[in-house]
Amino acid sequence: MRLEDQLAALADLGLPLAAGRTVDELLYSWPREAYERKPFDQLLFTLGCAVEAEPWDRWFCDRAWHFDTECVRGRGSYVTLARRLSRITGRPDALTDLRDHVDLGTEEAWLAYTADGRRITWPIEVRDDWADLMVVGYLMDELEHGRSRFHVRHNGQAMTLFYLDTDAAERLNTLTGEETVAPFPG
Template sequence: MELVELETQISRLAELGLPLAPDRNIDDLLYSLPRDLFERRPYELLLSILGAEVEREPWGRWFCDRAWNFDTECVHGPGAYVRIARELCRITGRPDAFTDVEDHVDLATGGAWIAYTVNGRRRRWTAEVHDDWADGLVVTYLLDDLEQDGHRFWTRDNGQIVNLYFLDTCAAEGINSLLPNGSPLAPVLS
């Protein structure tokens, strides 16, 4: 495979809708991984890290505002589904798309739910409890309530960690043209 300079990868993904967040830079990326790894695995490794938090201070900064590495083994108690909903709203660019968000998670009794208001409609979904795994069906309900204006959630298969991106079809197809066979973006919902 041909090496691709990291700056070129960053520029091309930005053109396709996945720019580095404001005040993030190559030094932040290189703090996590060496340049040669990014350049030997063009686009693939960069796409994987875009949904992560910068691994140095100040903490709580995402590499890209349109990506999230969703660790599906994250339901440890109350607030877990609220956090999932907030992160999904964040990557759509509409942090307040869901209002009045609340959840209940009781791992001991196996009871869980999330409730929120979206577009003036109140929603409440009961979640199945499987240890600390997020209920995939409930997550798809959240995704469905957020997709709009030709933008949808796209993912790459990465096991327990689900790399999510919020893009239109044209951008996703452009990104797929940059990736090696076997690891394309796919729509989460069909």
């Protein structure tokens, strides 16, 4: 299936290329054959990534994020994670006053934020540089609204997260012929 046809099908499901993103930028990361050999496989992965050329921090899709769970480096790691989750919900300011403390040496960590006027602080379990998926789940619960939910496509230690309503997720699974995405366990 042509890359352009895959993009059109995903756009119909609520996963369009972000404004200003192009097929040429997709082809900068991977050759056309990688996208077309097994339709949707490489494209769904790449939609969660940032463009691999300057200017940086331009995402291929506003409703997807490729989340490498081995991402905790220290202070700011959970703030970044919370901001990226907020971005794919289309509510980048849903969590305010974000602060975290991460000390890998003493294994002390926490995340604090304000949501809907409530100040919330979560203790974080420190396991080397692995994200605490329980806290990730709490953030997702906080951010989900309306009929849309976080759906996950596993990729080893990483996962691509999509923010879709249940109908779109089911249609995506039908389109790909397999259970491509599932609700994030939480």
